[in-house]
Amino acid sequence: LDIETIQSDIARMRQNGAEVIIVSLCWGKASATSPTNTQREQAQQIADAGADIILGTNPNAVFPVEILTAQRNDNRYHPVLCAYSMGNLFTYDRENRANLSGILLHADVQYDPSTGTVAFDNLTYDPTYCWRGKRDEVTRTAVLSAHEGNAPDFVDQKQMDVMRRCYKLITEVMIGSVLKER
Numbered sequence: 001l002d003i004e005t006i007q008s009d010i011a012r013m014r015q016n017g018a019e020v021i022i023v024s025l026c027w028g029k030a031s032a033t034s035p036t037n038t039q040r041e042q043a044q045q046i047a048d049a050g051a052d053i054i055l056g057t058n059p060n061a062v063f064p065v066e067i068l069t070a071q072r073n074d075n076r077y078h079p080v081l082c083a084y085s086m087g088n089l090f091t092y093d094r095e096n097r098a099n100l101s102g103i104l105l106h107a108d109v110q111y112d113p114s115t116g117t118v119a120f121d122n123l124t125y126d127p128t129y130c131w132r133g134k135r136d137e138v139t140r141t142a143v144l145s146a147h148e149g150n151a152p153d154f155v156d157q158k159q160m161d162v163m164r165r166c167y168k169l170i171t172e173v174m175i176g177s178v179l180k181e182r
Helices: 005-013 037-047 159-171
Strands: 022-026 053-057 064-070 078-083 101-112 115-135 138-145
Touching: 005 138, 022 115, 037 053, 037 064, 037 078, 064 115, 078 101, 078 138, 101 138, 101 159
Parallel strands: 022 053, 053 078
Antiparallel strands: 064 078, 101 115, 115 138
């Protein structure tokens, strides 16, 4: 991860007229359960450089989502939505239960051209579960809602138990998050 390159790319995008900048990063330690101090420092540097939304992937687990305050030398409040890791939609790894869960993030983003700032509203998430099993004698994979009540008929009891544990992992991580479950 090269912060100077990211900062340069963001500056170039702003000069070319970008109003809202989303930075997607493959970062973090695989199998970690929370962002590292280095990730937090990098997120703040990226926010200060002009990113409005930071979306992280790679650790294979759901991490907290928060609003950072960017310092951009214009005396304006610049909130930055930062999702350190949104988990997985698809994975082959069935051993580590955290790897089987993820979130779909939803946000209303409003850009104010008079101030050059963004605002976020209706910050929610859908918890997901990566199901894999046999249907019609064929191994299949599907992204499912992690809500037990939404499970299709083909999810057997063993998978349902795993899905419940995944849902619990997600909701525990999201306690205190800026996102509310949808």
